Amino acid sequence: MMKTTRSTHRSEWFYLSLISIPLVLLVALFAVGKVRESLAAGDVKAILANWTEEGKPINTTSFANWSNDAASDERSAAWLDVLSATYALWDQFASLKARNEGREEELAAEGEPWAEGLLEEPFVERAQPIIEQVQKLLAEDTSPVWLPSSRFSRHSSISDYHYVNLLTDLMSREFRVAVHEGDRSRAMLTLEMMKQVADAFDTKSKFGLSRFRMFSDQQRYLLIRQSLELGFWTEPEQFEQLRGQLEPLDDLVDRVKHSVASENALDLDYYTSRSTGCLSVEVMGGVDFAPYGTPSAAIRKLLEEMESDTEQIRELEKGLAEYRRKPKREKRNDSPRDYSVVNVPYATILGDLSWFRWGIDGRVDRMQKIDFERRWTLVTIAIKQFRMQEGRWPSELTELSKVGFSPQDCARHDGITLGYEVDNEDDVAYTWYPMAIWDFDVNISRWVTERPDKYDASLRYTRRGEIQVFGVR
Missing domain, CATH: 1.10.3410 (putative deoxyguanosinetriphosphate triphosphohydrolase fold)
Known part of the structure; x- marks a missing residue:
């Protein structure tokens, strides 16, 4: 009797089922994806419609319209001529380093020699036609003005926002020469012009020009503090004018x-x-x-x-x-x-x-830092006003309320306050930017609580930048 043997070969249906399982899974995955895509598309459409209704931009076209609604370009051509002339002048003085490329020099007081290698006076003399044109444009009712931006708004219509920075640097040199010559009215006019130019090019949405605003304000605040350290300003009216130039920008959160x-x-x-x-x-x-x-x-x-x-x-x-x-x-x-x-x-x-x-978070951090520098500059002015009114330096910054200054403005957004110290021997009141330095002895960061030596190379650069100490005379 013959024995029957079971076949070890799988049927065709078995192999088809093995193949069909991944196919079914793929179809299911595709179907789920289609459903998810359909639901997501509806959500996206609803969100974008809501943004459009609220007036928020959703692409470069609506972004351009949104950012340009509150601006004017009527004088753009004239401003571009000014910037081109500024760049050409800098090109002629190529050996004269731009202020934002190196460490800030201190102001030269009346009668003191310039630092070696500086060509401030020849440069400023050649810059007078540009300064006159800027004053003429600022007198027009069409200011402020904006420069149209290219795609993605990463650059303005000029080749680089650095061109606008050069104009600020030019005006800062005009101020330096005015201080060196003891011309206070010219110096005050230059500070006012720097603020007006910053207002003219101020924009929240165009990245390059918003950086220019920060650079311009930082330069102006620094010049005011340096001039106070020289004891350049002498009349009460001058200090009121300086305080009037230091109004805060729009709310930083906005x-x-x-x-x-x-x-x-x-x-x-x-x-x-x-x-x-x-x-x-x-x-x-x-x-x-x-x-x-x-x-x-x-x-x-x-x-x-x-x-x-x-x-x-x-x-x-x-x-x-x-x-x-x-x-x-x-x-x-x-x-x-x-x-x-x-x-x-x-x-x-x-x-x-x-x-x-x-680096938007870094840019916001810098916005806050520069706003604090504005208030720091106000503090130095208020200290001088207090001295003129009371005949002495304030023992602490809270006393500045006597000259209409809020003690809260002596602190950064995180509550850290300015450093303050009176040197009675030299009759100078010092303020310094609150900063943290790394203490290598204990390997921790610590706040500088005593007046640092700004020329101490070991402390010059910290996590928060170069140490800044200013006296008021």
Whole structure:
């Protein structure tokens, strides 16, 4: 009797079922992706419609219209002529280093020699036609003015925002010459002109020109503090004029919000205009989205991150108000930076996205620092006014309330106050920027509580920049 053997070969249906399982999974995955894409597309459409209704820009076109609505370009051609002439003059004096390329020189008092190698007077003499043209433009009713921006607003229509910085540097040299010649009216006029030019080119949304505003203000505040250290100003009216030039800018938080809205518009325009129509992992810089790369789902993720930025700004505003109301003993247990707009997570989608979000948190930090330099400059003026009114230096900065100055303005946004010390022997009142230095003996960062020597090479550069100490005479 023959034995029957069971076949070891699988049937065709078995192999077809093995093949069909991944196919079914792929179809299911595709279907889920399509559903998710459809839902995400609806969400994106609703979010963008809401942004449009609120007047927020969603691409470069709406961004340009949004940023230009409150600006005028009627005098752009004339300003470009001024900037071109400024650049040409600097080119002729190529050996004269621009102020923002090196350490600041101190002002030369009347009758004192210039520092070796400086050609301030010949340069300023050649610059007079440019200064006269600037004064003429500032007298026009069409100021302020803006310069149209190119795509992505990374540069203005001039080749670099540095051109505008050169104009500020030119005016700062005009001020230096006026101080050296003891011409106070000319020096005051130059400071006013520097502020007007800064106002003329001030814009919140164009990155290059917003950096110019910070550079211009920082230069002006520095010149005022240096002139006070020389004892250049002598009349009460002059100090009132100086204080009148130091009005605060718009609320810093509003400027941060404006920058966030600008970044959002540029990001969205970049992603939605890509020829591939979807976002790659390389472009997204590691943002978590579906592996099948549905574009609307990825954009929805981007929009959620943007909304998170805005929401955290609102939370930080509340937190900062609460922090200011806290007693000092409770503040010691908190980190002031936890309440700072600098903490907004602009880096939530870093990586290659930093092409747009390049150091915005650092730029905001600098905005806050320069606003503090404005208040620091006000402090130095108030110290001099106190001396003229009371016949002595204030024993502490809180006494400045006698000359209409708020003690709160002596502190940074995180509550750290200015350093202050009176040298009775030399009859000088010193202020210095609060800073932290690294103590290598104990390997920790510590705050400078005593007046530092600004010429001490070991302390010159710190985590917060070069040490700045100014006297008031």
